[in-house]
Amino acid sequence: MNTTPLPATDLLDRIRVVLSHPSHPGNIGAAARAMKTMGLSRLVLVNPKVFPDAQADAMAAGATDLLVQAEVVASLAEALSGTTLAMAMTARRRELAVPALWARDGAAELATLAASGDVAVVFGNETSGLSNEELALCRRWAMIPVNTDFSSLNLAAAVQVMCYELRLAAIDPGKPPAISGAGLLASHDEVERLIAHIERAALSSEFLDPASPKRLIARLRRMFSRAAPEKEEVNILRGLFAALEKAGSAPIKNRADPGNKT
Amino acid sequence: MNTTPLPATDLLDRIRVVLSHPSHPGNIGAAARAMKTMGLSRLVLVNPKVFPDAQADAMAAGATDLLVQAEVVASLAEALSGTTLAMAMTARRRELAVPALWARDGAAELATLAASGDVAVVFGNETSGLSNEELALCRRWAMIPVNTDFSSLNLAAAVQVMCYELRLAAIDPGKPPAISGAGLLASHDEVERLIAHIERAALSSEFLDPASPKRLIARLRRMFSRAAPEKEEVNILRGLFAALEKAGSAPIKNRADPGNKT
Numbered sequence: 001m002n003t004t005p006l007p008a009t010d011l012l013d014r015i016r017v018v019l020s021h022p023s024h025p026g027n028i029g030a031a032a033r034a035m036k037t038m039g040l041s042r043l044v045l046v047n048p049k050v051f052p053d054a055q056a057d058a059m060a061a062g063a064t065d066l067l068v069q070a071e072v073v074a075s076l077a078e079a080l081s082g083t084t085l086a087m088a089m090t091a092r093r094r095e096l097a098v099p100a101l102w103a104r105d106g107a108a109e110l111a112t113l114a115a116s117g118d119v120a121v122v123f124g125n126e127t128s129g130l131s132n133e134e135l136a137l138c139r140r141w142a143m144i145p146v147n148t149d150f151s152s153l154n155l156a157a158a159v160q161v162m163c164y165e166l167r168l169a170a171i172d173p174g175k176p177p178a179i180s181g182a183g184l185l186a187s188h189d190e191v192e193r194l195i196a197h198i199e200r201a202a203l204s205s206e207f208l209d210p211a212s213p214k215r216l217i218a219r220l221r222r223m224f225s226r227a228a229p230e231k232e233e234v235n236i237l238r239g240l241f242a243a244l245e246k247a248g249s250a251p252i253k254n255r256a257d258p259g260n261k262t
Numbered sequence: 263m264n265t266t267p268l269p270a271t272d273l274l275d276r277i278r279v280v281l282s283h284p285s286h287p288g289n290i291g292a293a294a295r296a297m298k299t300m301g302l303s304r305l306v307l308v309n310p311k312v313f314p315d316a317q318a319d320a321m322a323a324g325a326t327d328l329l330v331q332a333e334v335v336a337s338l339a340e341a342l343s344g345t346t347l348a349m350a351m352t353a354r355r356r357e358l359a360v361p362a363l364w365a366r367d368g369a370a371e372l373a374t375l376a377a378s379g380d381v382a383v384v385f386g387n388e389t390s391g392l393s394n395e396e397l398a399l400c401r402r403w404a405m406i407p408v409n410t411d412f413s414s415l416n417l418a419a420a421v422q423v424m425c426y427e428l429r430l431a432a433i434d435p436g437k438p439p440a441i442s443g444a445g446l447l448a449s450h451d452e453v454e455r456l457i458a459h460i461e462r463a464a465l466s467s468e469f470l471d472p473a474s475p476k477r478l479i480a481r482l483r484r485m486f487s488r489a490a491p492e493k494e495e496v497n498i499l500r501g502l503f504a505a506l507e508k509a510g511s512a513p514i515k516n517r518a519d520p521g522n523k524t
Contacts, residue, residue, distance in 0.1 A: 034419055039409035062414055100438045104430075144426070145435040147301035152324055157296055157422045164406070164423050168366075173407040176362045228361075 008171040011111055012039045015166055016120040017159060018079045018086075020046040020134055023126050029059030029067065030156030031123075036063035038163035039171070043070040044079045044120070059156075076122065076134045084117040085110065088130055088138035089158060091151055106142030107165035114170070121162055126155050186234040191224050194234050201241045205248065270433040273373055274301045277428055278382040279421060280341045280348075282308040282396055285388050291321030291329065292418030293385075298325035300425035301433070305332040306341045306382070321418075338384065338396045346379040347372065350392055350400035351420060353413055368404030369427035376432070383424055388417050448496040453486050456496050463503045467510065 017035055022028050028051060032043055043066050045051055051072065057064050073079050080086045087106050101109065110119050122138055124130030135141065144161050146153060153161075186194075199217050202208040208216060229237075279297055284290050290313055294305055305328050307313055313334065319326050335341050342348045349368050363371065372381050384400055386392030397403065406423050408415060415423075448456075461479050464470040470478060491499075 030416065030419075033414070033416060036412045037408050037415045037419070039411075061416075062412060102435060102438050105438075143438065145429060145433075146299050147429075149301075150298045150324060152295070153299045154292065154295060154323075154422075157292075157299070157419065160416075160419045160422055161426050164426075167407060167409075171407075173364055176364050176367075176405065 009039060011114045011170040012166065013041055014114040014118050015040055015110060015170075016042045016044050016079070016083065016118060017163070018044045018046060018076065018120050018122040019048070019155070019159075020076050020079070020122060020130060021049070021125040021128075022051075022123075022155065023049045024155075025050045025053035025056035026059045027126060027155040028053075028070075029056035029061075029063075030154075031159040032056075032060040032063040032066040032070070034156055034160035035163050036066055037160075038167040040163050040166065041066060041069070043067070045070055045072045046076050046079050047074060048072065076137055079122075080120055080137060082118050083120045085113045085119040085140065086122055086138040087120070087140040087142050088122045088124075088135050089162060090124070090129060090135065090141050090143060091146070091153065091158075092129060100141040100143045103142050103144045103162055103165050104169075106140060107162065107169040109140065111166060111169035121166070123155060123158060186229050186231045190231060190234050191229065194229075194238055195221055195224065197238055197241050201245055204245065271301060273376045273432040274428065275303055276376040276380050277302055277372060277432075278304045278306050278341070278345065278380060279425070280306045280308060280338065280382050280384040281310070281417070281421075282338050282341070282384060282392060283311070283387040283390075284313075284385075284417065285311045286417075287312045287315035287318040288321045289388060289417040290315075290332075291318035291323075291325075292416075293421040294318075294322040294325040294328040294332070296418055296422035297425050298328055299422075300429040302425050302428065303328060303331070305329070307332055307334045308338050308341050309336060310334065338399055341384075342382055342399060344380050345382045347375045347381040347402065348384055348400040349382070349402040349404050350384045350386075350397050351424060352386070352391060352397065352403050352405060353408070353415065353420075354391060362403040362405045365404050365406045365424055365427050366431075368402060369424065369431040371402065373428060373431035383428070385417060385420060448491050448493045452493060452496050453491065456491075456500055457483055457486065459500055459503050463507055466507065 017031065017040060019028060019031060022031075022045065025048070028043075028045065028048060035041065035043060050056075051070075052067065056067055060067055071079070087101075087110055089103075090100065106121075110121060113119050121142075122130065122134070124134065130138075142162075144153060144158060195217065198220060199208070202216070203210055279293065279302060281290060281293060284293075284307065287310070290305075290307065290310060297303065297305060312318075313332075314329065318329055322329055333341070349363075349372055351365075352362065368383075372383060375381050383404075384392065384396070386396065392400075404424075406415060406420060457479065460482060461470070464478070465472055
């Protein structure tokens with residue numbers, strides 16, 4: 001038994017996106033684009049009304065390779081051949097023989113099973129959805145939570161949401177993007193030096209009571225922590241305080257101070 | 263202070279979706295549709311190139327009410343007036359002055375802050391995104407995790423993903439839809455009676471060794487548990503076993519049995 005974990009991108013390559021009887025070629029193209037943005041690649045079309053088509057190409061933008069590689073088959077059974085799990089996406093709250101999963105949990109199950117073989121997520125026709133016969137071919141059913149007063153999710157939008165969930169289920173995105181312009185944010189030490197500078201200036205200007213400077217400095221520290229200042233901003237402030245200290249080597253006695261020194 | 267929690271739908275009403283300088287009216291309409299499917303309603307357009315427009319209406323499908331109510335303003339600053347948090351959606355891994363959040367965490371923060379006032383999620387132009395000046399007006403930046411080899415998310419698709427996350431952040435979807443056709447699934451008791459029937463038939467046919475029938479029955483029970491059979495399916499099987507029992511009141515001696523009775 002192979003115990004090496006499959007690379008996440010290979011997991012996504014094992015997930016077929018099946019569009020059954022799509023009416024609008026534009027939706028096929030937009031679905032291909034949605035898939036590719038999330039790293040999925042295997043598009044299977046069951047009896048598309050119009051395909052290939054210039055409108056599909058136009059909506060695919062840079063994802064026309066997925067259209068070129070798309071498999072076109074005559075029945076959903078054929079589309080599912082070789083899969084170990086087929087999950088039907090359904091919008092209608094019909095008489096469900098099997099309780100549906102929410103999209104997020106469905107994506108997690110698909111991604112898990114993709115480790116051991118091909119799986120498929122199946123979308124029906126724009127207007128009529130999947131037929132009962134098609135639903136019966138799918139072991140699992142999943143739904144995207146929607147506004148029940150307006151549940152009219154566009155086909156490509158549904159593909160987008162599900163592929164987004166599949167990507168998150170298959171690939172830990174890690175930490176959010178780090179700062180690429182190294183050093184743009186001020187370091188902890190730089191911020192601390194700024195705060196020390198402010199404290200010094202506040203004391204020498206008699207703005208702060210030397211006996212109890214703690215609370216105000218603590219508040220400023222908290223503010224700078226929230227602000228996450230850039231190096232340049234720290235430098236500006238330090239320059240400003242240095243200039244003020246120099247200008248008023250005599251303490252700034254007459255500044256309006258609404259009651260700090262109670 | 264009002265401690266009554268805000269209804270989730272009101273939370274969604276406090277989230278402005280701001281499209282800055284959108285070029286294609288079709289994208290405005292598709293964004294409105296995406297918003298409405300997720301229960302969001304407040305669309306703000308900063309200097310749209312073409313609006314209103316028939317193509318926007320066409321792509322909005324049943325969400326033209328959002329287009330009619332959309333605010334059109336001249337600058338992002340105006341669009342953000344009165345908000346307590348503006349979150350910029352960005353795709354470029356540019357020099358970030360503030361670390362970005364992933365869309366899911368960003369949506370959680372927006373939904374949380376919506377409890378105390380208006381918030382905004384801001385999307386830039388289809389080609390050029392948000393300008394540095396616009397980004398500087400937003401306190402938070404968020405990104406949708408994408409395939410770095412093809413990160414070209416359509417504007418309306420990005421709105422769809424973010425509104426989906428906002429809906430999930432604001433509204434607990436509860437359990438997945440339950441079976442609406444009451445009684446379609448067989449009850450636990452019905453399945454147990456079926457299993458008892460099978461056990462009886464298996465013993466009387468001498469398929470099972472009366473001394474140790476347990477393991478096989480346990481396996482069948484597990485299979486039926488996975489299958490979650492419908493009432494009708496249970497009835498079919500019970501009818502079948504009854505017919506077999508009747509036909510072979512004489513035990514089915516000669517059935518091919520590949521080594522059950524080791």
